[in-house]
Amino acid sequence: MAVIRDVMPAFELYQPSSVADAQKLLEQHGSDAWVLAGGLDSFDWLKDRIRKPKAVVDLSGIEELRAVRTTADGIEIGAMTTLTEIVSHPLIKQKYDLLAQAAEVVASPQIRNQGTIGGNVSQDTRCWYYRGGWPCYRAGGNICYADTPEGRNREHAILHADRCVAVNPSDSAPALIALDAKFVVRTPKGERVVDAEDYFIGPDIDITRLHILQPGDLLTAIRIPSTWAGAQFYFEKVRDRNVWDFALMNVASAMVTSGDRIERIRIAVNGAAARPLRLKAVEDAVRGKPRNAATGEMAGKLAVQGAVPLQFNAYKIPLMRNLVKRAIGGVEEATWAS
Amino acid sequence: MDNKKVVDTAKASDRQYGAGYKLIGKNYQTPDLYAKVTGNAKYAEDFRAEGMLFCKLLLSPMPHARVRRIHAHAALAMPGVKAILTADDLPAPADTLTDNGTVIKASKWGERGLTMEPLYQGEPILAVAAVDELTAAEAIEKIQIDFEPLPFVVDPLDTLRPGGPNPRTDGNVWTRPAATASQGPGAPAVTELKWTKADFEELKHGRLPLGKAPDEWSYGDLDSGFKNAALVLDETFVTPDTSHQTLETRSAMAYWQNGKVYIHTGTQSTAQTLPAIARWLNIDAEKVVFISEYTGGGFGSKITGGVSMIIPALLSKKTNAPVMMRISREEETFIGRARPGFQGRMKVGFSKEGRITALDMFVICDNGPYDAVGDGPSSGRIVSLLYQPQAMRWRGVTVMTNTPPRSAQSSPGGLQGIVLMEPVIAKAARRLGVDQVAIRRINCPEGKAPFGPLVQGKRQYATSAFLKEALDRGAEQFKWSERVARTPKRMGTKVRGVGVSLSCYVGGTIGFDGLLIIKPDGRITFQSGIGNLGTESVIDVHRAGAEVLGVPWEKCDVVWGNTTKNLPFTCVSGGSQTTHAMTRAAYATAMDAKKKLQEIAAKKLGGKPEQYEVANERVFRKGGGASMTLAQAAKYAIQLGGIYDGHEAPADVHKMTKASVAALAGQGLVAAAKDNYPRDGSTFSYVASFAEVEVDVETGKYYIVDFLASGDVGTVIHPRALGGQMLGRSTLGMGHAIGQKWVFDPHYGEMVSKRFHHSKPPTILDVPVDMQWTALDIPDPETPVGARGVGEPPVAGGCGSILNALSDALGDEIFQRAPVNADTILTSLEAGRPMQHPLMAHI
Secondary structure, eight states, rough: OOOSOOOOOOOOEOOSHHHHHHHHHHHHHHGGGGEEESSSTTTHHHHHHSSOOOOEEEEGGGGGGGGGGTTTTEEETTTTOBHHHHHTHHHHHHOHHHHHHHHHTSSOHHHHHHHHHHHHHHOOOOOHHHHTTTOOOGTTSSSSSSTTTTTTTTTTSSSSSSSSOOOOOSSSHHHHHTTTTTEEEEETTTTEEEEEEHBBBBBBTTTOSSSSSTTTTTTEEEEOGGTTTTTTTEEEESSSSSSSSOOOOEEEEEEETHHHHHHHHEEESSSSSSOEEEEEHHHHTTTTSSSSSSHHHHHHHHHTTTOOOOOOOHHHHHHHHHHHHHHOOOOOOOOOOO | OOSSOOOOOEEEEEOOOEEEETSSSSOOOOHHHHHHTTTTTOGGGOOOTTTEEEEEEOSSSSSSSEEEEEEEEHTTTSSTTEEEEGGGGSSOOOEEOOSSSEOOOOOOEEEEEEEEOOTTOOEEEEEEEESSHHHHHHHHOOOEEEEEEEESSSSOOOOOOOOOSSSBBBBBBOOOOOOOOOOOOOEEEEEEEOOOOOOOOOOEEEEOOOOOOSSEEEEEEEHHHHTTOEEEEEEEEEEOOOOOOOOOOOOEEEEOOOOOOOEEEEOHHHHHHHHHHHHTTSSGGGEEEEEOOOOOTTTTTTTTTTTGGGHHHHHHHHHTTTTEEEEOOOOOOHOEEEEEOEEEEEEEOTTOOOOEEEEEEEEEOOOOSSSSOOOHHHHHHHHHHHHHHEEEEEEEEEOOSSOOOOOOSSSTTTHHHHHHHHHHHHHHHHHHHHHHHHHHHOOOOSOEEEEEEEEEEEEEBOOOOOOHHHHHHHHHHTTTTHHHSOOEEETTTTTEEEEEEEEEEEEEEEOOEEEEEOOSSSSSEEEEEEESSSSSSSHHHHHHHHHHTTOGGGEEEEEEEGGOOOOOOOOSSOOOOOOHHHHHHHHHHHEEEEEHHHHHHHHHHOOOOGGEEEEEOOOOOOOOOEEEEEEHHHHHHHHHHHHTTSSSTTTTSHHHHHHHHHHHSSSEEEEEEOOOOOOOOBBBEEEEEEEEEEEEETTEEEEEEEEEEEEEESOOOOOOHHHHHHHHHHHHHHHHHHTTOOOOOOTTTTTTSHHHHOOOOOOOSOOOTTTTTEEEOOOOTTTTSOOOOOSSSHHHHHHHHOOOOOOOOHOOSOOOSSSHHHHHHHHHHHTTTSOOOOOOSSO
């Protein structure tokens, strides 16, 4: 049968006004349901007619999902809070600016106005074979088209590939990992709170998903503890265009120093693997070391150990090495007068 | 540092133009502006008609195949599905009858809109019309097609290999029988060309193989040019294939009424799209009404619209209902045209001062599967003009591949040729220790500069060239010397680099018509057959006419965008010809109006016509005395009839103009004229482009921190529109340097970069916030108003200056192709040599 793209198929649209109602709908429709947040990822899939859910559950009418609240130990961000709201939120800017920095370089202003934090961390990979409807491993087939002798894989993984070489595209995810955020998931069995890095999974765990959500599950909030409030943050995203482009790679770190020593640190990169990678080995290696270029160099080299380039993405190894180096050792700013 | 800093210098763009004129060289608000910025402007997709159906396309999933059978019963049985259109329903392609009576036979290799032998993935095979798009899409999903897969190729070099696959069953290259003394070149034909294994040895060294080339020309003594050179460089470079990605896709709506077809779609020419539609539908031009008031960009992809517009027209005929075809972004990526990429090799000899003593240029142009594009030959002519090599040979192969169809794109061939040449010049300057501006200055065309091959012992030449002056002014305003001398070049992980590029393209044609009416209320209506594609030439050129007649712009109206509105024969807005061609026509028409006004005054008020002057909305006797208003003159024109009110048309205007004159007869003083002004030489416009980049050597990321384009574009007509073209088209060129390209999986022959964001057209945040332009405002000596076109001339400079700034920052061993991105920069810096696959297409 012929394939046609760019025409959204018909579906039943549900617009619940409470999380409880949303959960009921998800339970009722099981794997036929599609959770719609800002729609930036969803509409691609729907318009391409690659995914044809019977029921779309639109979360945009659920007020309780859309707020930034202070808690006893930090803040809680509703999953439907837009990236623009995060960028401009005074408390986030003041204490958790790492997240604001990451959210501010997502896509374009229009997309940030519409895109949500929950959607940004839960979006699917942008592998152009998989998104193009090719029947690859991730789509239930038995080949990775990107990892063939002639496959075009400039934007693919250098670490933890397992049959599939797709990468996670989120900019906010590494920032949330660095801030030690907790993801609040409502499941049919009750609420579950997981560490940010455990929300994401690689192809070795499940090749069809980038995160732990099962049908019926809902990411409702992200909690950021005060552990890293006001720490020294570093975020950098490298992309081809200055706006409206996914990261070739990004890095996020939160660091507390004592004198010139690194007392504690969390660091994560994305764009290197199917999940954002918390670099625990790097954290362990630099703890207690002076925060300087030499420590950065050492960290960068350590970070890329085991990296395996594909035909067109060897640049990601020096890129990741240098981004980790900068996240720890800093970057020397240039100041030409004109 | 990024590109957001506002540079605190005197703004080059603030220069005043139009000294001595009232309208020419002055800014004004075009009459289409308000509708555009408020969203009230109606583009093709905005039209609705009663009972309108929608159609959707079924695109080929394979790069090359034969359709054995179409199973559409299930689709046609669906409620709401009205009709299917396949290639079998298309009219036979019509021959073209030129204005001088020559018949050009329709090419058997031409593109027809639908096909039973798709030649690229994404080629439309059939269309379904239904009550709505969803029904049409669901119907298409019910259609099954039996395909016979055929050999395919996406990299031009692969089909040139011994035994390589052919993209078409009958060959792989376009060849054109050579011109003889008595006849021009013959019609291009598809033939087979294979290079030898020995030819391909060069590829192992990263150099373009120089196999047999069907097209070749030369002049001068190449061998002694190289022998006497102080430096000879031999460089291979690859330019990208770039989709036009006009923001308005080629959506079209059509309906039939009283035996006529009415079509709404975007175009680069209102007047000349009509005959194209007639040809595609194989019907008389009188049966076509074409409406296109607003067009969301063309850049060469909609010169006479697109052949796909016949799909809704034919479905409308079949269903007896209006049919709308909305083209989606993915469909536009397939059928919306693209610039052909070049694989090129330039062997260039330089004197120790940097003068080019010899140039041996070899290009492979990736033509796609359909009609031959002219980019290859154009690249040779433009390079020969822009750098004035003392001796030159150009060789080219126009290779077909199973990739989407190409067409002209802003500076077709000019961009590719200049982008092959500029990095070589930049490298030569560094090797010779010559300043980058100086080496370009010494090679600049000047005055009636020659270009191209010897034809019957002579070379063609330009009307004029003041590029040296543009280069000097640009260098001064960009503070080139200061920037070059600034130290250090590197601070921390950032490196700065500056680049300059020459650029030029054709800038005008001649021989078209103008048409205006002075109405009995004293207002003037200009009939404009120009497409409203965003350049504003549709309105701007008529200011030259108003200037001649001395009429305030507030008293002028412009009619455009609909072939029922009686338009004159007008050039297409391609090849940057409009401002030149149509200011000439406007000038001729205003002169005709002036002559008629003088004659009317003499008839009514006595004396001789030449004793009368036209100014301030009056015709008056020189030195005072009798006079009449233009309103009165218009009334007299109607009384007089004949040539005065359009009951007679000049003998030499085009039949389209004659028909329009006849239709307007009696409405006032009707002036119509053909541009018969002489022109000695071919018209080109020239730009010198300057850029500064800042590269982070740890990430490969770079920003364009400053840019200036300095133009020799003749008389400035409308500064704001000119600035829009100078910088907008420079930005189009920058896209080729900083990211625009195609990516194909060669194993499957499929494009993987199908989404809009994959093709990465530059955004407003990718260019410096304070880009500058300036123009010499020196009139072209070979045209009455002195104005030339400017759309295409800046394009190559936008790309070349960025590439040269990058190599200034990073050295010559980083990239051998465009675009240049973080991946290229980082891997090459890491390895200390260019690391990208030399010559591999579509990566």
